Amino acid sequence: MRILLLLAAAGALCAQPARFTDVTRQAGIRFTHNANKGGKKFLPETMGSGCAFADLDGDGWPDIVLVNPRPAIYRNNHDGTFSDVSAAAGLTPLGAFPMGVAAGDYDNDGRIDLYFTALDGDRLFHNEGAFRFKDATKASGIANAAFGTSAAWLDYDRDGRLDLFVANYVQWSRDKDLFCSLDGVAKSYCTPESYKGVSSRLFHNLGDGRFEDATSKAKLADPSSKSLGVTVLDFNQDGWPDLFIANDTQPNKLYRNLKNGTFAEEAVAAGVAFGEDGVARGAMGVDAADYDRTGRPHLLVGNFANQMLGLYHNEGAGLFVDEAPRSAVGRASLLSLAFGVFFFDYDLDGWLDIFSANGHIEDDIARVQPKVKFAQPPLVFRNLSKGRFEDVSTKLGGDLSKPIVARGAAYADFDRDGDLDVLISANNGPAVLYRNDANPAKNNWLNLRLKGVKSNRDAIGAVVRVESASGRQWRTVHTGSSYCSQSDLALTFGLARDPQANIEIDWPSGARQRLNAVKANQHLVIEEYKQP
Numbered sequence: 001m002r003i004l005l006l007l008a009a010a011g012a013l014c015a016q017p018a019r020f021t022d023v024t025r026q027a028g029i030r031f032t033h034n035a036n037k038g039g040k041k042f043l044p045e046t047m048g049s050g051c052a053f054a055d056l057d058g059d060g061w062p063d064i065v066l067v068n069p070r071p072a073i074y075r076n077n078h079d080g081t082f083s084d085v086s087a088a089a090g091l092t093p094l095g096a097f098p099m100g101v102a103a104g105d106y107d108n109d110g111r112i113d114l115y116f117t118a119l120d121g122d123r124l125f126h127n128e129g130a131f132r133f134k135d136a137t138k139a140s141g142i143a144n145a146a147f148g149t150s151a152a153w154l155d156y157d158r159d160g161r162l163d164l165f166v167a168n169y170v171q172w173s174r175d176k177d178l179f180c181s182l183d184g185v186a187k188s189y190c191t192p193e194s195y196k197g198v199s200s201r202l203f204h205n206l207g208d209g210r211f212e213d214a215t216s217k218a219k220l221a222d223p224s225s226k227s228l229g230v231t232v233l234d235f236n237q238d239g240w241p242d243l244f245i246a247n248d249t250q251p252n253k254l255y256r257n258l259k260n261g262t263f264a265e266e267a268v269a270a271g272v273a274f275g276e277d278g279v280a281r282g283a284m285g286v287d288a289a290d291y292d293r294t295g296r297p298h299l300l301v302g303n304f305a306n307q308m309l310g311l312y313h314n315e316g317a318g319l320f321v322d323e324a325p326r327s328a329v330g331r332a333s334l335l336s337l338a339f340g341v342f343f344f345d346y347d348l349d350g351w352l353d354i355f356s357a358n359g360h361i362e363d364d365i366a367r368v369q370p371k372v373k374f375a376q377p378p379l380v381f382r383n384l385s386k387g388r389f390e391d392v393s394t395k396l397g398g399d400l401s402k403p404i405v406a407r408g409a410a411y412a413d414f415d416r417d418g419d420l421d422v423l424i425s426a427n428n429g430p431a432v433l434y435r436n437d438a439n440p441a442k443n444n445w446l447n448l449r450l451k452g453v454k455s456n457r458d459a460i461g462a463v464v465r466v467e468s469a470s471g472r473q474w475r476t477v478h479t480g481s482s483y484c485s486q487s488d489l490a491l492t493f494g495l496a497r498d499p500q501a502n503i504e505i506d507w508p509s510g511a512r513q514r515l516n517a518v519k520a521n522q523h524l525v526i527e528e529y530k531q532p
Contacts, residue, residue, distance in 0.1 A: 061078055
């Protein structure tokens with residue numbers, strides 16, 4: 001085994017109240033999303049777009065990608081600030097209604113590439129180095145002009161090359177726009193129920209920079225779906241990546257990987273297709289992780305207002321139970337419209353917390369439902385262990401309590417102080433970068449970035465287990481999740497007061513690697529062990 005890089009944290013945290021601080025302006029982020037509102041209340045105007053943290057130059061410091069008709073890239077300056085390098089990046093316009101971004105090294109050349117989804121046609125950009133990108137869409141053979149939303153890179157056949165899953169929404173076009181109304185007089189935004197669905201797509205990596213559409217071959221074709229979120233998880237823990245698809249007003253989908261290039265859909269049997277009332281909900285973003293250390297990945301789903309978050313606990317044997325209705329998570333999120341959602345350990349105590357970025361689609365929704373607001377503050381639920389959560393949203397500072405019409409959300413340790421910071425994209429508004437100052441106890445941590453050799457270069461699909469005095473926890477390296485967004489590929493483990501930990505890595509290639517007695521408070525880059 002080889003450890004390529006070992007760096008200590010950049011400075012100690014000062015004693016202070018737990019909070020998330022809005023550092024957008026001081027960090028140099030000057031970005032406002034353009035929803036291309038023209039007064040006609042077109043459905044895509046409500047959707048907003050995503051965001052991403054990705055280490056685009058390989059220096060170990062996460063950079064920022066923001067989605068607009070012309071996307072933006074901000075280079076991390078290593079001092080808490082960013083520089084806008086969009087002008088020279090070579091990212092061509094994405095059309096009037098761009099949606100999401102997924103970052104992954106699809107050709108294993110050591111540089112992270114970018115895939116953008118959009119209403120009128122997705123784009124694949126190859127990373128040429130030095131923050132310059134080349135449009136590789138046509139050369140790759142990827143063709144998706146079906147209202148793409150979230151996307152995720154994964155190695156579904158475990159051949160060492162990243163494949164691509166793209167979630168698609170509905171059949172909408174300007175010439176087929178419908179008239180909808182909340183009061184029977186003025187036009188309002190139509191719900192997805194007004195439009196037909198469209199199948200999501202799976203693109204198989206052929207290994208020479210080209211992809212083939214494997215959707216039908218993989219048995220993933222489903223024209224009834226109206227997909228907004230995707231997360232990759234191994235829900236039955238057989239070592240093969242499965243897919244959960246969050247659908248808006250249609251049943252969610254759970255695809256089990258059959259290990260032969262095909263999938264079987266099992267959402268109804270698993271209990272994740274509908275809400276507890278047996279009705280399909282308006283699902284947006286999604287994430288998967290083991291929040292209670294049972295050893296199984298559970299599901300977090302952002303839903304429409306008056307539907308609450310979904311918190312599906314993996315009971316094993318292919319069955320999930322929604323724990324949200326009987327928990328603080330359900331009660332506090334009932335009136336929120338959740339888009340970007342994810343699990344992360346914000347206070348580094350070793351237990352995964354929940355973040356939800358919220359915002360309605362109707363700017364005058366309060367006229368019809370006075371208790372529901374257009375701009376909504378984020379929600380944060382602190383994990384108390386034993387499956388219990390506490391709503392701490394109003395305890396983490398005034399900046400986080402400010403309402404925003406949020407859409408995408410992602411996390412990363414952008415300032416390399418050990419804790420996880422948060423980026424939110426707003427619909428037709430400015431992006432917000434929150435610095436995490438919520439670890440006054442100065443809990444210990446480890447940040448691990450993996451590099452595959454026989455496995456894909458980004459080690460997507462690798463399972464990392466960390467064992468310390470206070471217990472055992474694990475994560476999977478994955479792209480996608482949230483809503484149209486992607487968090488940094490590095491994994492952060494909170495260790496509470498534990499000074500060291502043992503690390504075990506199961507690589508997608510099947511190799512297992514172990515590091516013992518690793519001291520806390522380090523950023524590690526670990527390369528896959530080369531068999532002699």
